Amino acid sequence: MLRPRLRSGSCRISFPALVVLSITLLTPPGIWGSGQTTVPDHIPPKRSSQIVNGFGINSDLPRKPWLPWDRWWWTRMFDAGVSWIRIGQYENSSDQTSWDWVERKRGVFSVSPEVDDYVDSLVENGVKVQVQLLYGNPMYTSRAGRLPNSIIPEPGSFHNDDRSLYSVFWPPTTPQQIKAFTRYVRWMVNHFRGRIHYYALWNEEDIGYWNPWGNPEQYGRLLKAFIPAVHQTDPNAKVIFGGMADPIRSFARRALDACQCASGIDVFAYHTYPGYGQNMNPESMDYGAYNNESPAKLRKMVRAYPGIRPGIPFWDDEFNSIPSWTGSDESVQVKYIPRGLVYNWAAGVRTFVWELVPGVDGNEDDDFGLIHGLRYLPDDFTARPVFKAYQNTNALFSDTHFDPSIHIKSSEIPALRRQSGFPFLAYGFRSRTNKAIVAYWIAAHSLPGNVFPPFYISLTLENTGIRHPVLIDVDSGKITPLQWKKGTTDTLESVPVKDAVLAIADADYFDWPVLPEAPSSLDASAEGQAVELTWAVHGGGPTQVRVERRHGNSGAPWEAIVTLPATAHAYTDSHAPAAGVVCYRVRALNHAGSSAYSNIARIER
Numbered sequence: 001m002l003r004p005r006l007r008s009g010s011c012r013i014s015f016p017a018l019v020v021l022s023i024t025l026l027t028p029p030g031i032w033g034s035g036q037t038t039v040p041d042h043i044p045p046k047r048s049s050q051i052v053n054g055f056g057i058n059s060d061l062p063r064k065p066w067l068p069w070d071r072w073w074w075t076r077m078f079d080a081g082v083s084w085i086r087i088g089q090y091e092n093s094s095d096q097t098s099w100d101w102v103e104r105k106r107g108v109f110s111v112s113p114e115v116d117d118y119v120d121s122l123v124e125n126g127v128k129v130q131v132q133l134l135y136g137n138p139m140y141t142s143r144a145g146r147l148p149n150s151i152i153p154e155p156g157s158f159h160n161d162d163r164s165l166y167s168v169f170w171p172p173t174t175p176q177q178i179k180a181f182t183r184y185v186r187w188m189v190n191h192f193r194g195r196i197h198y199y200a201l202w203n204e205e206d207i208g209y210w211n212p213w214g215n216p217e218q219y220g221r222l223l224k225a226f227i228p229a230v231h232q233t234d235p236n237a238k239v240i241f242g243g244m245a246d247p248i249r250s251f252a253r254r255a256l257d258a259c260q261c262a263s264g265i266d267v268f269a270y271h272t273y274p275g276y277g278q279n280m281n282p283e284s285m286d287y288g289a290y291n292n293e294s295p296a297k298l299r300k301m302v303r304a305y306p307g308i309r310p311g312i313p314f315w316d317d318e319f320n321s322i323p324s325w326t327g328s329d330e331s332v333q334v335k336y337i338p339r340g341l342v343y344n345w346a347a348g349v350r351t352f353v354w355e356l357v358p359g360v361d362g363n364e365d366d367d368f369g370l371i372h373g374l375r376y377l378p379d380d381f382t383a384r385p386v387f388k389a390y391q392n393t394n395a396l397f398s399d400t401h402f403d404p405s406i407h408i409k410s411s412e413i414p415a416l417r418r419q420s421g422f423p424f425l426a427y428g429f430r431s432r433t434n435k436a437i438v439a440y441w442i443a444a445h446s447l448p449g450n451v452f453p454p455f456y457i458s459l460t461l462e463n464t465g466i467r468h469p470v471l472i473d474v475d476s477g478k479i480t481p482l483q484w485k486k487g488t489t490d491t492l493e494s495v496p497v498k499d500a501v502l503a504i505a506d507a508d509y510f511d512w513p514v515l516p517e518a519p520s521s522l523d524a525s526a527e528g529q530a531v532e533l534t535w536a537v538h539g540g541g542p543t544q545v546r547v548e549r550r551h552g553n554s555g556a557p558w559e560a561i562v563t564l565p566a567t568a569h570a571y572t573d574s575h576a577p578a579a580g581v582v583c584y585r586v587r588a589l590n591h592a593g594s595s596a597y598s599n600i601a602r603i604e605r
Contacts, residue, residue: 039470039479039481039507039510041478041479042478043472043474043477043510044512044514045079045080045395045514046081046394046398046512047078047079047081047515047595047596048077048078048080048081048083048125048127048596049078049125049594049596050081051081051398052083052399052432053398053399054082054394054397054398055081055082055084055341055345055350055351055352055390055393055394055397055398056082056084056085056086056350056353057077057082057084057086057353057356058085058086058087058317058352058353058354059074059087059355059357060089060091060095060355060356060358061087061090061095061097061118062118062599063090065374066156066359066360067357067359068374069114069118069599070520070521070523070599070601071381071520071521072381072520072536072538073357073520074121074599075125075519075596075597075598075599076371076387077127077356078125078596079391079517079518079538079540079596080390080394083126083127083128083398084130084352085127085128085129086317086318087131087132088131088132088133088134088200088203089132089134089203090156090359090362091156091159091359091360091361091362091364092159092160092209092362092363093154093156093157093158093168093362094134094154096112096115097111097115097131097188098132098133098135098153099136099137099168100135100136100153100154100168101153102184102188103137104150104152104153106139109184109187109191113553113581116554119192119196119554120195120554121597121599124597125596126596128197128198129195129197129198130196130198130200130240130315130317131192131196131198131200132203133188133199133200133201133202133226134202134203135168135169135171135203135209136167136168136169136177136181136211137168137180137181137184138151138167138168138170139151140172140176140180140181141170141172141177142165142166142170143170144165144166148166154168155361156359156361157362159363160207160209161208161211161213162211163211163212167211169210170211171202171205171218173218173221173222178221178222182229185199185229185233186233189229189230189233189237190233193233193234193237197234197236197238198237198238198266198267199230199237199238199239200240200267200317201219201223201226201241201242203243204243205219205242205244206245206246209245214245216251216252216253216254217254217258218258219255220254220255220256220257220259220260221259223255223259223261223265224260226239227239227259227261227264228264231264238267239264239266240265240266240267240268240269240315240317241255241265241267241268241269243269243271243315243317244269244270245271246270246290247272247285247290247295247297248293249293249298252268252298253301256302256305262306262307262308263307265309265312266309266313267312267314267315268302268312268313268314268315269314269315269316269317270295270314271316271317271318271354272285272316272319272340273320273321274289274290275289278325278326278327279321279325279326279445279446280321280445281336281339281444281446282319282321282336282339282340282343283339283343283425295316296347299314299347299349313350314348314349315350315351316340316349316350316351316352317352318354319340319353320333320337320353320354320355320368321333321337321340322367322368323384324367327447327448329448329449330384330385330386331385331446331449331450332447333384333385334385334386334389334500335389335499336446337386337389337390337393338389338390338393338474338475338500341390341393341397342393342427342439343427345400345402345429346427347402348402353370353390355368355369355370356369357369357370357371357373359373360373360374370387370390371383371387388475388477389474389475389476392476392477393474393501395512396437396472396474396505397429397439400429400430400431400432400437401429402427403436404428405428406428406438406461406463406464407428407461407462407463408438408461409460409462410458410459410460412458413457416442416457419455420442420444420455421444422443422445422499424441424497425441425443426438427439433511435465435505435511436464436465436466436505436506437503437504437509438461438464438503438504438505439501439502439503440497440501440503441498441499441500441501442497442499444499446499446500452498452499452500454496454497454498455498456494456495456497457495457497458485458491458492458493458494459491459492459495461490461491461492461504462490465506466504467489467506468481468507468508469481469482469492469505469506470482470504470505470509471495471496472502472503472504473500474502474503475500475501482495492504513592513593514540514590514592515540515592515594516538516539516540516566516589516590516595517538517595518588518596518597518598519535519587519588519595520535520538520599522534522535522586522599522601524601526605529574530573530576531572531576531582531584532573533547533570533572533573533586533601534569535569535570535598536569537566537567537569540588540590542566542588542589542590543565543566543589544563544564544588544589545564545565545566545568545586545589546560546562546563546564546586546587546589547560547561547562547571547573547584547585547586548560548585548586548587548597549561549573549582549584550582550584550585551577551582552583553581553583558585561573566588576605577605579605581602581603581605582602582605583600583602584600584601585597585598585599585600585601586598
């Protein structure tokens with residue numbers, strides 16, 4: 001998998017906040033003179049419904065018993081402000097949208113009603129979906145001389161490199177196999193039309209997820225059939241060149257040569273895990289992690305390829321740095337995730353962190369999740385420290401765009417680089433309401449134990465429009481008021497700099513209301529003619545909880561049946577329909593608005 005590219009020494013832009021200094025809920029009166037006198041002491045969370053265009057997450061779909069939907073994990077992506085999600089894998093195996101799950105009997109396509117509920121939950125809670133269409137199907141792609149007419153999907157216990165006889169990692173390569181695969185593609189695009197708009201072909205086709213090993217010509221020929229299958233089925237749907245594990249230009253070029261379909265690609269994806277398995281800072285994706293290759297070089301090659309659409313988006317749709325890797329720990333991950341997200345964002349690349357919660361029946365234990373997986377331990381489904389840093393990054397930088405007119409100047413930056421041994425990076429962004437925020441950090445190889453010493457420099461920030469500067473520690477969320485150097489409106493003295501993202505913004509940057517967190521753990525059970533509901537309520541200052549009911553599967557209308565105080569955690573529906581499928585969901589309310597919806601609970605009557 002792969003890593004994004006880092007910008008070197010001289011930085012244009014401003015800087016975000018460090019953390020450490022004492023912070024008060026109320027700024028002392030007069031700290032900026034008359035007028036603005038208050039500032040929050042921590043970054044207010046921004047929910048998915050409040051973000052138009054931001055960062056992403058990877059997630060397995062709920063799957064019992066390892067990822068039960070009625071535990072508190074799924075809704076936390078909405079509370080953290082996830083804007084995009086990438087689905088389709090389950091711990092390096094197939095998931096419930098994969099070919100082997102959707103076509104289990106030859107020529108018969110279906111997904112369970114629960115899968116429709118999962119997708120509805122994402123869309124109705126403000127998250128945009130890309131789905132990976134993959135992998136092979138033993139009824140068509142196995143190398144065996146005898147092919148089955150029906151299959152039972154593996155539950156997640158297999159992973160690459162799997163070259164067994166009926167492995168799903170044998171790809172469609174013959175005309176007959178490709179035709180069978182595109183039938184699955186057309187069915188999926190049609191089934192989710194209007195809900196899912198982005199379809200990626202495969203996952204990491206350049207390594208062992210494509211047996212016997214990544215083959216660019218074979219991938220290009222499959223892509224040539226994939227593009228019209230998607231676009232003809234839904235003219236509004238977009239095609240993603242599936243995420244490559246490594247930013248190898250020759251693989252991409254050879255695949256495009258074989259495809260002869262560059263104009264049909266809407267998004268180009270790759271992955272960044274610099275120094276997979278060891279602690280390498282995220283910016284090293286562009287200087288050394290891949291020897292002579294890098295994401296920046298890959299993007300340059302793709303943009304120049306004949307027929308590629310001008311301005312094609314690039315997605316780093318798998319990125320993470322794991323605390324269990326050699327030389328790393330939780331404090332390193334907390335620093336690296338915001339650094340990777342902001343570094344990519346400045347280069348115009350959207351990042352999807354791998355992943356929300358691990359399905360620990362796979363082959364990666366509990367390593368990757370921003371939230372712990374199920375191991376029957378006290379920390380099951382609790383958030384890792386990095387979760388808060390990811391939430392803070394979403395709140396601050398989603399719905400912003402890189403602004404090259406914002407400049408940082410400091411005569412001390414060369415000395416800072418000599419002292420630290422690493423480049424100083426800084427980037428300026430503007431929000432949808434034209435408010436500036438500048439992010440800065442030392443692009444260091446961070447060590448376990450949070451031992452990097454802070455440095456202090458003076459910075460001049462040009463063309464920001466910031467009047468009342470505050471320092472924001474993105475990792476912890478702490479906000480500290482600052483003052484311009486006396487006699488200036490653009491220079492800050494003795495500003496902390498460290499190996500984690502700090503930001504500078506105006507005190508009025510935090511202009512969004514705080515919505516409640518979504519209720520979770522909704523459970524429904526039939527009690528005679530009634531249905532008993534229970535759920536859990538969380539933070540964000542909820543004052544009420546609203547219960548909604550649906551009679552039927554996806555597409556049937558929801559109706560609000562009762563609004564209760566936020567202290568309520570149960571309700572008896574005495575008027576539930578007597579027959580058919582009955583579904584429930586709940587959301588919390590406060591003076592600012594509504595939370596995301598909980599999981600959906602179903603009853604078969």
